[in-house]
Amino acid sequence: MSALSKAMHGFVGRHGMGAAVFIGVAVFFWVIFLIVLPQMAMLDYSFRNNLPVADVGGPKDVYTLTNYAYFFFSANGSINTLDIGVLGNTMLAAIFVTLIDIALCYPIAFILAHSATGVAARLMVIGLIVPFWVNEILRAFAFRVLFGATGVINGIGQSMGLWDAPIDFIRADVALYSGLTYAYILLMIFPIYNAVEALDRNQIEAARDMGASWWRVHWRVVLPIAKPGIASGATMVFMLTAGALAAPQILGGPSSLWFTQLIYQWFNQSANWQRGSAYAVLLLVVCICFVMLLMRVFKVNIGAIGR
Template sequence: MFDAFKNKHGLGVACFIGFAVFFWALFLIALPQIAMLDYSFRFNLPRADIGGPSDVYTLENYAYFFRGNDGGFNALDVGILFKTLVAAVFVTIIDIMICYPIAYILAHSATGVAARLMVIGLIVPFWVNEILRAFAFRILFGATGMINGIGMEIGLWDTPIDFIRADIALYSGLTYAYILLMVFPIFNAVEALDRNQIEAARDMGASWWRVHWRVVLPIAKPGIASGATMVFMLTAGALAAPQILGGPSNLWFTQLIYQWFNESANWQRGSAYAVILLLVCIGFVTMMMRVFKVSIGEIGR
């Protein structure tokens, strides 16, 4: 593969790309993960004791996730992890429902100026920083925000609804935050579909939903799987949006990790929690790939 790339683009470009990929994979992914994994098996010791006889490997940080301080089942932390995963699945499903028709229209219906305006409309809002977008959603869904203002103005409700406490603002913000990561993988997959197949199905009397179920979705499945994987992983690992938009009773698992690292200064336990989140997310995604019969090669296509 390297030889083919070198013949097409030249030795200099091939070497630069190869070095960049190697540097990115080793120094920005592999080594930090290895360091975090090593930290997760260590005790939280004073600086003077690090490297001494008490600095040994242990499973204490992982055991704490399951049994807590009192030795019983740590229902709080396990429950927060489960709730985070359920919320990530919910956000992913909502993104699929929103982005599939957008991607289909963009690939097979919109043309010329309309297509360009749709792409610009999708991309330009993401020029704004993610934290600023989260605060914008907090203002939008606040007690004196636009949603409550319009709802009370037209008589849908009499008093402001606490969208923050109900986590509606959080789910809306997360759904919007990763919408591009769902739209474009589905668009790339659907764009390859021959329009004649759709027309043939319609000529044979297939209904609208049957055309999509039997013709479009099998082609779009790898794109949906790719987008769903990215949205799920990023939603489960989100921190800024839960911090800004989350209600007081809704704690995200990443907030637990943040607390261990920054508030408790226990990097070892924070690393263990981060590894647990990573492994659970990878295991869940792998299981879903088997359920929907999608290979890693199709996702990376």
């Protein structure tokens, strides 16, 4: 009997056939109608020409690679460095945000799993969760106020004499990276916490008794256990950061352009759903390739990430 069959029999035994059927139908509906079919429709759109309504379904409505070619080549045949550069910068920024989240969330998750107990642990969890009751767009505007020319950061810095004139954190993208890092911090903390919590505390104490430094304990004992959680959190943070739209629109400086903003422009401002779909498919493919690379780097499979 396969692991999936055992899991299904165990679930039916614990919760009954009715609950199993309901969850199975709900998951099937979610996957097929809210994920697979919309993606297939978008993929179909990406290979179509942007035609007037009267020509849709006619002889001109044929499959084409024009929308993808537009991303790679300009009208004069030269390389489309603008759009390719925007995609590259978006990927680099998403990687940067993901690395910051890993650096911030790993110690928090470890402390929450093995150091904080009782009231302290509950207060940490509440402190992490409650701010996310506020809408994402409102949080983005809060970061804009925080890092604005007359915001809290500049006010404190100038009052303490750290700098004389206001620093333009918006133009420097400090506000954008800070907002994105904070926006998905829970998606990094809890997968790492879930993995680290399973670690036997005696292993850490044994390593310390044998003279291992804290750095070596984490590198040789904790990190191997935390790898699936880190990979899972990094996958979610990277995908959501690369696909973010509200935060780049609100917190991005005048010189910063997110690839999702290009997609938004094609869909809504240019009314060219076909080209917008092609750009969205390209973003999806690049993100999937990054996730596959991430799995190879961490040497984990999709099952370990799913747990």
